[in-house]
Amino acid sequence: MGVRLRAVRRVFENDVVAIDGIDLDVAPGEFAAILGPSGCGKSTLLRLIAGLDRPQGGTIEIDSSLSAVPRGREYEGRADIAYVFQDAHLLPWRTVLHNVALPLELMHATQSHRMLAARQAIEQVGLAEAVDRYPNQLSGGQRMRVSLARAMVTDPKLLLLDEPFAALDEITRQKLDEQLRQLWLDRGMTVLFVTHSTQEAVFLAQRAAVMTRRPGKIIHDARIDLPIDRPALIRATPAFAREMHAIYQSLEKGGA
Amino acid sequence: MKKPRIDFLSTILPPALVLLAALAALEAYLRLAHVHRYMMPLPSSIGMALLNDTDELLTALGWTALSAVGGFAASAVVGVALAIVLSASSLIRRAFYPYTIFFQTVPIVAIAPMLLFWIGSGPFPVAVCAFIVSVFPVIANTLAGLMSTDPALVDLFRLYGASPLSAMWKLRLPSALPSILTGLRIAAGLAVIGTVVAEFLVGQSMGKVGLGILVVDGIHQAHLDIAFAAVLLASMLGLMIFAAVNTAAWLSLRRWHASAK
Numbered sequence: 001m002g003v004r005l006r007a008v009r010r011v012f013e014n015d016v017v018a019i020d021g022i023d024l025d026v027a028p029g030e031f032a033a034i035l036g037p038s039g040c041g042k043s044t045l046l047r048l049i050a051g052l053d054r055p056q057g058g059t060i061e062i063d064s065s066l067s068a069v070p071r072g073r074e075y076e077g078r079a080d081i082a083y084v085f086q087d088a089h090l091l092p093w094r095t096v097l098h099n100v101a102l103p104l105e106l107m108h109a110t111q112s113h114r115m116l117a118a119r120q121a122i123e124q125v126g127l128a129e130a131v132d133r134y135p136n137q138l139s140g141g142q143r144m145r146v147s148l149a150r151a152m153v154t155d156p157k158l159l160l161l162d163e164p165f166a167a168l169d170e171i172t173r174q175k176l177d178e179q180l181r182q183l184w185l186d187r188g189m190t191v192l193f194v195t196h197s198t199q200e201a202v203f204l205a206q207r208a209a210v211m212t213r214r215p216g217k218i219i220h221d222a223r224i225d226l227p228i229d230r231p232a233l234i235r236a237t238p239a240f241a242r243e244m245h246a247i248y249q250s251l252e253k254g255g256a
Numbered sequence: 257m258k259k260p261r262i263d264f265l266s267t268i269l270p271p272a273l274v275l276l277a278a279l280a281a282l283e284a285y286l287r288l289a290h291v292h293r294y295m296m297p298l299p300s301s302i303g304m305a306l307l308n309d310t311d312e313l314l315t316a317l318g319w320t321a322l323s324a325v326g327g328f329a330a331s332a333v334v335g336v337a338l339a340i341v342l343s344a345s346s347l348i349r350r351a352f353y354p355y356t357i358f359f360q361t362v363p364i365v366a367i368a369p370m371l372l373f374w375i376g377s378g379p380f381p382v383a384v385c386a387f388i389v390s391v392f393p394v395i396a397n398t399l400a401g402l403m404s405t406d407p408a409l410v411d412l413f414r415l416y417g418a419s420p421l422s423a424m425w426k427l428r429l430p431s432a433l434p435s436i437l438t439g440l441r442i443a444a445g446l447a448v449i450g451t452v453v454a455e456f457l458v459g460q461s462m463g464k465v466g467l468g469i470l471v472v473d474g475i476h477q478a479h480l481d482i483a484f485a486a487v488l489l490a491s492m493l494g495l496m497i498f499a500a501v502n503t504a505a506w507l508s509l510r511r512w513h514a515s516a517k
Contacts, residue, residue, distance in 0.1 A: 154416075
């Protein structure tokens with residue numbers, strides 16, 4: 001499903017203007033990266049889109065008219081929006097299986113559907129052997145994969161990710177980037193991926209929007225001209241470097 | 257997950273030897289310095305009191321345990337429930353939290369005789385004192401735990417339309433569990449102290465003899481050995497409640513919380 005933002009503005013209680021005048025269109029099924037320095041309001045933007053926060057000005061439209069599960073409504077089989085945080089944020093007292101099943105549980109899905117969907121989602125991120133483990137028995141990368149499986153368990157149409165792999169080491173992060181891209185190719189959901197890594201944005205996305213520091217504004221929005229099939233080694237090709245160069249230039253212009 | 261293995265030689269033996277050595281040294285000092293038994297009873301005569309007056313001491317222990325455990329259980333239930341209510345809104349917190357501190361500051365020494373006046377004699381007013389003395393740490397720790405729930409997880413629950421009730425049951429209370437157990441550990445000791453102090457003040461009039469009364473009577477009648485034996489049993493009682501809380505903590509936290517490792 002698509003996202004359309006017009007002149008979105010969010011001011012915090014302490015009068016800090018987090019973002020101002022944000023226009024952004026994301027087409028259904030698109031993979032868009034939002035890049036910018038820390039504190040430029042990227043997370044604020046995602047929270048607004050997820051409906052976890054309200055803007056002071058502007059409009060946020062999410063088509064197909066659904067935003068998550070409307071309160072008080074019966075379970076409809078899927079939540080349309082899923083959110084992946086900077087850290088895994090799992091419930092430490094639940095096993096991997098029951099962490100992944102949590103969204104369906106909160107939406108009152110049947111027990112059998114919950115377990116089946118959770119097992120499938122866990123398998124999809126390659127953690128089938130860890131279903132009965134507790135989060136403190138997993139590595140950082142495994143925990144993040146559980147978090148990803150938890151987001152995917154409702155089969156969302158819009159996946160929002162807030163610097164999800166920033167705390168991981170480079171090698172683990174690249175593996176997870178590849179896994180996320182595969183998930184997107186398989187499922188075709190719309191993805192909004194916030195990151196401060198240019199390389200990650202270029203590898204993952206079809207398109208990158210660059211934000212400036214407070215008040216956050218989008219100063220560069222361009223397609224990433226790389227083939228749909230992106231093997232791990234594409235990161236070391238001239239075409240990849242050209243795309244990174246373009247983004248570095250606009251980051252420079254934005255004073256980042 | 258490993259079970260805690262009690263290795264007799266390395267776990268029990270060292271503190272037992274320290275205790276025996278300390279008691280022997282105390283015994284030797286008291287005998288050699290001719291300290292009068294009205295000043296300080298010999299460890300051996302405390303031991304004899306435990307053996308000779310077993311029935312009286314155990315009956316007293318029973319009544320004290322009833323009041324202390326009753327007061328502690330009330331603290332656990334009421335303390336957690338009050339903290340849940342307080343956590344619901346900042347308005348409720350501002351309005352009521354200052355008054356919960358009353359439990360912390362109330363002079364139990366002054367209140368205990370009044371309670372006896374109001375609700376009659378027997379173990380019940382004593383349990384009420386134990387409750388008053390021990391409830392505040394449960395409220396304060398539970399509230400702190402409930403208020404420090406991971407905000408990202410609160411967002412996650414909102415995103416999937418969870419009701420406040422299910423967020424409380426599935427997220428806030430389990431996250432607060434380590435803090436709740438900390439509150440209960442503190443309350444365990446306080447409940448026993450509250451009971452013994454209340455028994456001191458309530459005295460014989462309550463008809464049932466608890467350890468606190470044996471302590472007072474022992475001092476007044478120059479039976480320090482019995483007084484000390486009663487003190488010993490009272491601390492054992494505190495230890496047992498504390499151990500019960502620790503066991504509950506280990507059972508509930510061992511899989512996921514660092515404090516139970």
